[in-house]
Amino acid sequence: MHPVRVNGFVCKNPMEVNADDFFKAAALDKPRVTNKVGSNVTLINVMQIAGLNTLGISIARIDYAPLGQNPPHTHPRATEILTVLEGTLYVGFVTSNLPAPARNKFFSKVLNKGDVFVFPVGLIHFQFNPNPHQPAVAIATLSSQNPGAITIANAVFGSDPPISDDVLAKAFQVEKNTIDWLQAQFWENNHN
Template sequence: MMALKSFALIIAIFAVVTSISHASDPSPLQDFCVAINDTMAHVLVNGKFCKNPEHVAADDFFSSGLNMPGNTSNQLGFAVTGLNVNSFPGLNTLGISFARFDYAPYGLDPPHTNPRGSEILVVVEGMLYVGFVTSTSGPNMRNRLFTKILHPGDVFVFPVGLIHFQLNVGKEAKAVAFAAFSSQNPGYNIVANALFGSHPPINDDILAKAFQVDEKIVDYIRSQFEWDNN
């Protein structure tokens, strides 16, 4: 009986460890691998070539400028200043990234997904209405919506891959938030852009049937996404 309990405990621990190991980027097997755009380099890790460790300096692990607000003069009233592996080479293989979010009054970070990383967000200025929608895979979790009003100092987490959003609901005031991600390159896929702004476009028949609307409505919505919003 004791052996059976021990075996069950080992299986449970293995399940937890396995789930954690698949929750973010693979763990590195070296201290660091500073990304470099040099095809003559000999080591390729997580899709990036590694800089010769002898040439690595403190500046490879340093970035500045997150004290500066982003430009929110766009249709959404929203700007993101991201620090992922593409802009911050020292993040390569570390499984983390960071971003600053700026919101104009009533600015919106539209419904989107981060397909490769969970996100933890903290508000430092203003008031945000945030939320995410679950998938349909769990019992009694069929597209369930979780929402919260956040004030400075409040923290909210968005699970990897789920559709989520943030809206500045402060009265005529800007908002600022910072977010950390469990991936060096979590990705950013706006749902509306993916459906109505894809290249080449998704067939009208498909979208009309999916949304149960006339094709003319699909054409109108598609026309609103003929601009670049990152």
């Protein structure tokens, strides 16, 4: 028998809860190796701190290599608020295309150390480090203990199994062999 879950997680007996259920040591202080797109998201959510269950919040450190990015993605269950600890970031999000005939508006800013920016729930957003020589670091927090993350390119071109290339070719207005080429690439997850 596999364990039963609340919000997908096992609920601990209240009498046995202690300070360690609300704590994660050395979680966010160390720079981490960035991946192929030049970033690394270290998210502390309900899987790292069980006491977060039902409390509706989580926190992350994001490392950016020079010219690295946290590529366009969404959080299906959370708004994000971010502040820059080191370096510079070019950030933005795209609004919903409703109501018609509204366009998808792109809102962007260049953020310096100490600036704060908000990415509303479910909208596609990214951060990019425009500096070719210096890394950047940000703290981001999310309004869910289990926000989820959907990196757009990975989900669209790197899903398992692949989405039909007929569908994607038409959706992205390219040839099917372009889709096939994209689906053959390695889509590395920058949440580790």
